[in-house]
Every structure is written in C-alpha cells, then in structure tokens.
Amino acid sequence: MSQRPFHHGNLRTVLLDQAELALRTKGVEELSLRELAREIGVSHGAPRSHFIDRKALLDALAERGFLALASAMRAGADSRIEYAESLRAAGQAYVDFAVANAALLDLMFAATMDRPPASLLAAAETLFSTISDVMQAGVEAGVFREAEIERLTLLMSATMQGVSTFVGAGRVLPAGGDQLIDDAIALFLGRPIE
Amino acid sequence: MSQRPFHHGNLRTVLLDQAELALRTKGVEELSLRELAREIGVSHGAPRSHFIDRKALLDALAERGFLALASAMRAGADSRIEYAESLRAAGQAYVDFAVANAALLDLMFAATMDRPPASLLAAAETLFSTISDVMQAGVEAGVFREAEIERLTLLMSATMQGVSTFVGAGRVLPAGGDQLIDDAIALFLGRPIE
DNA sequence: CGCTCAACTAGACATTGACTATTTTATAGA
DNA sequence: TCTATAAAATAGTCAATGTCTAGTTGAGCG
Numbered sequence A, B: 001m002s003q004r005p006f007h008h009g010n011l012r013t014v015l016l017d018q019a020e021l022a023l024r025t026k027g028v029e030e031l032s033l034r035e036l037a038r039e040i041g042v043s044h045g046a047p048r049s050h051f052i053d054r055k056a057l058l059d060a061l062a063e064r065g066f067l068a069l070a071s072a073m074r075a076g077a078d079s080r081i082e083y084a085e086s087l088r089a090a091g092q093a094y095v096d097f098a099v100a101n102a103a104l105l106d107l108m109f110a111a112t113m114d115r116p117p118a119s120l121l122a123a124a125e126t127l128f129s130t131i132s133d134v135m136q137a138g139v140e141a142g143v144f145r146e147a148e149i150e151r152l153t154l155l156m157s158a159t160m161q162g163v164s165t166f167v168g169a170g171r172v173l174p175a176g177g178d179q180l181i182d183d184a185i186a187l188f189l190g191r192p193i194e
Numbered sequence C: 001c002g003c004t005c006a007a008c009t010a011g012a013c014a015t016t017g018a019c020t021a022t023t024t025t026a027t028a029g030a
Numbered sequence D: 001t002c003t004a005t006a007a008a009a010t011a012g013t014c015a016a017t018g019t020c021t022a023g024t025t026g027a028g029c030g
Helices: A011-026 A033-040 A054-078 A083-100 A102-108 A118-140 A146-168 A174-188 B011-026 B033-040 B054-078 B083-100 B102-108 B118-140 B146-168 B174-188
Strands: none
Touching: A011 A033, A011 A054, A011 A102, A054 A083, A054 A102, A054 A118, A083 A102, A083 A118, A083 A146, A083 A174, A102 A146, A118 A146, A146 A174, A146 B146, A146 B174, A174 B146, A174 B174, B011 B033, B011 B054, B011 B102, B054 B083, B054 B102, B054 B118, B083 B102, B083 B118, B083 B146, B083 B174, B102 B146, B118 B146, B146 B174
C-alpha cells in the first residue's frame, strides 16, 4: 500500500464526504465531479465507477441526508422525558440540520425528482416514519388523539420543512427558527403562543 | 420590420417566458441559456445584453415568481367575504402556484442565495407583506389578536411553504396539500382539525 | 442627415459531464 | 501458489455550456 495505491479503496465514501463539503460551501450548481476528483487526487473518470451520473451522486447525498436528519431527530426526541420537550427537541434538530446543511436540504426536497432510486425513497420514508413515531409518542403521552395523528404528522413535517426553508434562505435567523418551532408546537398542543 | 429584425425588441421578456416554460418542463439544471437563445432564434450571446449571468436570469425569474405568487394570493383572499374562507383561498392559491411552478418555487426559496439583487429582495418582501395583510385582516375579523400577528404570519408562511414543498416534491398529492392547508388554518383558528 | 449607443452577432476559450478503450490490482478458485 | 476474472481506476475524446471580447447593425435623437 504505497502512498498512492491504484485502488483508492474508499472512494465512494470519500467522494460523498467531499461532495457534502462542497455542497455546504459552494452550493449545488458549483459542485463539479471533476473538481471533486481533483481534490481527492483521482482521475476525472474515477467517480464513474461509483456513480454513473452526477445526479446519482446527488441522489446518494440526499439519501445520506435523510438518514442523518432522521437520526438527529430521533436523538433529539430521545434526549427528553417530558413529551412537549421531546417534541421541541426533535423540531430543533430539524432546524439545526437545515442551518448546517441548507443546500443539502434543498436537494432532499427538490421538486425536480424524476425517477428517484428506491434507496432514496426508502431513506425519505425513514425520516417520515421517525417523525411519525415522535408524534405517536404524543398519543401515549395523552396530548394527541390517535385519530388525528396522521394529519398532524404531515402538518408537523411540513411546518418544520417550511421553517427550515426560511432559515436556510436567511429569511429568518436560526434563533427565529427555534422560536417558530416553539410557536408551532404550542399551537399543536392547543396552547396560546404568546 | 422584416420577419427577423436585428433588434428583437422584446427579448428580455421573451427570454423570461421561455425560461419559465423550460423551468416547468425540464428543471433548473437543464435550463440552458444557449438553448433558450436557439429556441427564440437569436444568437447565443444575445441574452447577455439583458442578463449578465445565468444567475441573473434565474434571479429575474424568481422575482417574477414572488410577484405572481403575491398577486395570486391577494386575488384568492379578496375572492371571499368570510375571513376563514378568505384565509383558506389565500393558502390554496399558494399551493396551486407550487403545483404549477414547483421548480420556480425552489428557485425562489433556494438556500444558495448569495448577493440577491435589491429588486429580488423587494419582490420577496411584497409576497411577505401580502401574507401579512391577509393575517392582519384576521385581527379586524376578530379571530386573531394583534399581538400574535407577526409570529402567526411567519408561522403561516412557513407552513404554506412546507406544504408546497411536499406537494411539489410529490410527497403528497395536490388534494392532500389543500387538506393540509385546511388543517393548518383550523389549527390557527383554534378549532379541532377533524 | 449623421451620431451615438444599446442590442445583437460571431468567434474563441476553459470547463464540464459523459462515453470508451485500456491498464492495474484485488481476490477467489483450482 | 498460480491464474482467471472482474472491479476499480486511468487517459483520451467529444459535444455542450457559460462567459468573454471584438465587431456589426440599426433605432432614435439632436
């Protein structure tokens, strides 16, 4: 294993890591396969062994994003005992993720999503079912009714997504995003928001 | 004025119209300045007289989007007398716009927004103040309190944006989007959602 | 009638994504 | 241990794109 083995051995993962970084610092449009290869030190054709397309790499990024966001939300929710606190922590995890990975979130929820691979759909489903679990816990906690859970889950997801979009676009500051999540949860719990 | 005058005379507008169409049918990534020029029948350098950059054209598209969405919402809100109905119509206008212009909405709220021109910020502000007006009308209608309006406006905007993202991404059907807007409004008005 | 300047053309260039043929190397099986 | 095989990477090519520059056209104004 010299300093530059022919087989990189880990190229797929390194490509994704480097792409995630580029996404965070330069945006999607400026993300170039050739530049990634250059930075990593492989030939410009090397990425093709792992991603047939530029789109395939972006899909893989989105997939990792869904899984990372889901696990961040779960960790947030699990970090609190009291339900309202738990819900709040999950929501804040969403916004935190959006702040740290704004362009990635755009990619995950891009309207131009023709032919998403099954693995991407599965990852998205993982996120959605995580949120669903968090809401379901509210039934056991006695703050939500079973019958309304499905629609509340969708509404909560959409609300967090919208807040994240606003924060990611700089329309509201991160602190304002947390505030909005608080307000939303208060509304969901039927409490006055001020 | 022959069939092909040297000066197009209307190129800027035609470019934007054609770009809007391309956005709707092919997505942002596939939108090419040269292809637009080809379709319109001008040289590949012609667009540069009106848009210094590809990004400048996209910014102009987003600007038109903000104004169009704002006026659609206002028209929707004004089409009803009863406040809850008015609010609902405004929300539905948002979702309708998102369904018809998913990629454009992405563009309008893209996270990668470095150095947005003043006119774009102004257009975005027009949308936001339109939504603010719609919420403010709820105070006069006696369903909202003045003190909570600012935060409710933000929350309502974020919710509609989130719902639109879900609809645009195909995560929920358009009809489901309307349902979500209904649910959100019910929640805002303090009514049970089922 | 001629000036001027914005609008357009035409040509050039570097960069990119994608494709192909070829080379290297890890590994599994005899 | 040797060898077949296929995965992983290289290098070269191609069309397309965004951007830049120099030159051309013509509409409107004094």
